[in-house]
Amino acid sequence: MTSLVPPAPADTTLGELRASGHILKPVKAEVRDNLLARLAAGQSAFPGILGFDDTVLPQVERALLAGHDLVLLGERGQGKTRLIRTLVGLLDEWTPVLVGSELNEHPYAPISPEGKRVVAQHGDATPVTWKHRSDRYGEKLATPDTSVGDLIGDVDPIKVAEGRTLGDPETVHYGLVPRTNRGIFSVNELPDLAERIQVALLNVLEERDIQVRGYTLRLPLDLLLVASANPEDYTNRGRIITPLKDRFGAEVRTHYPLDLSHEVELIEQEAQLQWPGTTVVVPEHLVEVIARWTRLVRESPQVDQRSGVSARFAVAAAETVAASAVRRAAVTGEAQAVARVCDLPAVVPAARGKVEFESAEEGRELEVLAHLLRKATADVFRARLAGVDLSGLQGRFDEGATVETGDLVPAADLLAGLGPVPGLAAILSRLGIEQESPGLAAAALELALEGLHLNRRLAKDEVAGRTVYGG
DSSP, X not given: OOSSOOOOOOOEEHHHHHHTTOOOOOHHHHHHHHHHXXXXXXXXXXXXXXXXXXXXXXXXXXXXXXXXXXXEEOOTTSSHHHHHHHGGGGSOSEEEEETTOTTOOOTTSOOSHHHHHHHHHHGGGOEEEEEEGGGSEEEEEOOTTOOHHHHTEEEOHHHHHTTOOTTOGGGEEEXXXXXXXTEEEEEETGGGSOHHHHGGGHHHHTTOOEEETTEEEOOOOOEEEEEEEOOHHXXXXXXXXXXXXXXXXXXXXXXXXXXXXXXXXXXXHHOOOOBTTBOEEOOHHHHHHHHHHHHHHHHOTTBOTTTOOOHHHHHHHHHHHHHHHHHHHHHHOOSSEEOOGGGGGGHHHHHGGGOOBOGXXXXXXXXXXXXXXXXXXXXXXXXXXXXXXXXXXXXXXTTSOEEEEOTTSOHHHHHHHHOSOTTHHHHHHHTTOOSOOHHXXXXXXXXXXXXHHHTTSSOEEEETTEEEEEO
């Protein structure tokens, strides 16, 4: 959904709309035509969606071109809701609707008693306004207290009290689904919807009519219905009933990023690493450590593989690292907040609640996460600094010298403790650091120091919350 909405066309009338040559297109035809135009132009139809280009997105495109309602199935944090919300961009920018219509009725084809009466009464003078595509999207998180009235509709006691009879269809208060007529409606976590409530969606998907407390309202709803769900073997809270599954035209299975580069891109896209009035730098090698750590946690046998490890795990970790750097700068007065390896341990307790462990690991959760974080750091050290001559750095410690660092140790203090380091330029170059600053130099050297320690080439001690290398 776009944040910059262009000016709406001028309000018009039914007669003027016909004279303009406007053609009524069903929602699925709108989506199909706009998707084909995007594909032909080589443009992305799903902006901001990473890592699905060769797997998920082709399946979604085929489902939309076929005019199918679809359900996205996958573990938590795989971008299902994000993907669904991008579908709004495939609707026409503006569409005409009857002024005051609860159901977004097209002037050519009103479906409610009120809409039909207005068109019959005013004819070509029927007032018409325009609705932007961002207003044609409805979404409901399936919660246990969701009712048929919420989704489909119910009798409105106020309208009855005004004198209408119970048999009058105008006593109906429409729910979220009919109010999204001529748009896209999403049900998130569909299995969590009670089975008796799921039944209410059967006619919506197949016959396209709705029933409210004995009324059979032949409302030919025009909408695209999309749902998301976790695998049934994970949730254990419910299931999608078989008749409803059968009515969805397509089921698309999502996944976590398959490539490390996509994991890194996702973190950089989603993490909020800047705040007003604050400048913080998170070097690329630290983002890669977090990406590798996330992948190791997902693959770990100690972690419940059915629950998955959300992309929010990596995003929150990157934000925690950035916050640690900002905190250090505020306490020590550093001019530039730059995240370093010493900020990584802070993510372990912060991320604990985002991972489901196997029962045998109870009490060892932080230990497992810390071990995997060290492994990810070692992997980045080998990937980034393999072949770089670090003898000049290691030589500083050959005679028992030490250097102290930590999450409250300024970069200048670390650099002063190390003194001039031969080969620093090569280290910075391999890490992609082009503009040297005390903070970035310290960040690069800390990765080298930690890598030497993890490869058993340098001692390391934790002393009073600080880290001492060497000795």
